Amino acid sequence: MTEPEVTEVLVPPTLGVVASIGDLAEGRDWLDSLPGLIAELREGWALRLGAPWTGGSCSWVAPAELPDGRPAVLKISWPHPEMMGEAAALRVWHAHGAVTLHAHDGVRHALLLERADPGTTLGDSDGLPAEERLLIAAGLLNRLWSAPVADPGGFDLLSHVTARWAGLIEQRMARLRPGFDPGLVALGARLLRELPTTAARRVLVHGDVNPGNILAARREPWLVIDPKPMVGDPGYDPWKLVEQIDDPFRHPNPAAVLRRRFALFGQVTGEDPARLAAWAAARRVEDSLWWVSRGNPPSHRAMAEAAILASIAGL
Known part of the structure; x- marks a missing residue:
């Protein structure tokens, strides 16, 4: 040792x-x-x-x-x-x-x-361009999603989890009155209820796959850690990677960057880029209401980002 x-x-x-x-x-x-x-x-x-x-x-x-x-x-x-x-x-x-x-x-x-050795996170691999890191992550997700699940009942259902989040969004909006666009908030809640029910397939999603939970290793070049698994729509998983590999909203044209990133995931995984953007919009709305519920000031920037994501999804 x-x-x-x-x-x-x-x-x-x-x-x-x-x-x-x-x-x-x-x-x-x-x-x-x-x-x-x-x-x-x-x-x-x-x-x-x-x-x-x-x-x-x-x-x-x-x-x-x-x-x-x-x-x-x-x-x-x-x-x-x-x-x-x-x-x-x-x-x-x-x-x-x-x-x-x-x-x-x-x-x-x-x-x-x-133990993953050397254990460098995908987020800290500064020598790799952002899109190359996203392709690595998409390949890993594709493999995880392909694994057969003998007992799906042993895991939480994504649809149950996100339906609960939708209810919390509505309760927090009514109770906290953060000044967010009510139509956008209602859209986020609706997507959290509807997206899981319209998925073309159900897989074991990682649940928290972000650049810090993908580590460089020797047995394989990269390995995921720290899942918070659920069974449901694979489109749920990619958003944290797209958002955190670097901040797409700090690029001069964030919509173009986001469209390219969702398209990359679609090419590797076969998932519809518009659905990935819809999941991202829903999760950004949920995050925004959660943030306010913890006593923080409302983030109108985050809700503006949710609007961009919704527009990319065609909503």
């Missing part, structure tokens, strides 16, 4: 955010239990552990070494709905385009994972 073994349990300060999410007492109880969980897993899986990586807000993640010397990663998550399907999704993908799942402890909400 390149990192020195750490015997004292370290908890990054960023993990303190779990005490402010959901039930405060549950978050504090989990943080209090974390040193014991780490010790039990270290012993049970016979691991050597390095110092945890910082930056995570809902999981304790550290480099590990397996008994046979192979590098690995130990991830212990604060139990919340979005993380519950991670192990099952990694089993479905069976290390094809995603990191290998070595072991899973469902009681302790712990995963023992393949």
